[in-house]
Amino acid sequence: MKKRTQGIKNTRTQDVERFLVTEPGKYEYEVIMDKLNSEKDLLGIIKAETEGDYEINLFSRHEVGKTKCRVEVKGIVSGGARVKVRGRVKIEKNAVGSDSFLAMKLLMLDNRSSAVAEPELEIENNEVKASHSASVGRIDEEQLFYLATRGVSKSEAEKLIIKGFLGVE
Numbered sequence: 190m191k192k193r194t195q196g197i198k199n200t201r202t203q204d205v206e207r208f209l210v211t212e213p214g215k216y217e218y219e220v221i222m223d224k225l226n227s228e229k230d231l232l233g234i235i236k237a238e239t240e241g242d243y244e245i246n247l248f249s250r251h252e253v254g255k256t257k258c259r260v261e262v263k264g265i266v267s268g269g270a271r272v273k274v275r276g277r278v279k280i281e282k283n284a285v286g287s288d289s290f291l292a293m294k295l296l297m298l299d300n301r302s303s304a305v306a307e308p309e310l311e312i313e314n315n316e317v318k319a320s321h322s323a324s325v326g327r328i329d330e331e332q333l334f335y336l337a338t339r340g341v342s343k344s345e346a347e348k349l350i351i352k353g354f355l356g357v358e
Contacts, residue, residue, distance in 0.1 A: 213241025222256035235264025251284040267298035
């Protein structure tokens with residue numbers, strides 16, 4: 190599934206485009222920054238709980254100057270799912286004053302699954318601000334212990350931590 194976002198919003202909430210991936214497959218999301226002084230955000234949630242391959246490709250391209258783009262992907266991985274998230278930010282030569290950030294965060298919930306996050310920046314102009322972050326990890330045992338000392342069961346604590354991590358209901 191390929192989706193090109195160019196001022197189109199699935200969920201209209203303060204210029205934030207959102208996507209949800211719940212089934213194995215190949216997904217592509219593209220944000221084109223082609224209007225001067227424009228701002229766009231893309232928030233993706235991955236719930237990879239079914240065995241299979243999940244490939245998510247993100248592409249953010251700044252074609253003109255003074256644009257701002259934020260791409261953030263958060264995901265949980267379990268049930269033998271294999272997740273690969275690739276993110277690429279390209280700032281073209283003419284895109285002076287552009288500002289771009291790419292973040293990918295994946296939370297492993299079992300030992301049968303795997304996850305990879307690969308960020309990439311391609312910057313053709315020195316007068317820009319661009320950065321990325323990527324992390325793959327597990328639920329922190331200290332967080333589980335803390336919640337246990339407050340009388341929360343392990344399974345309920347895991348649900349709370351996942352809910353907080355994803356930032357969704």
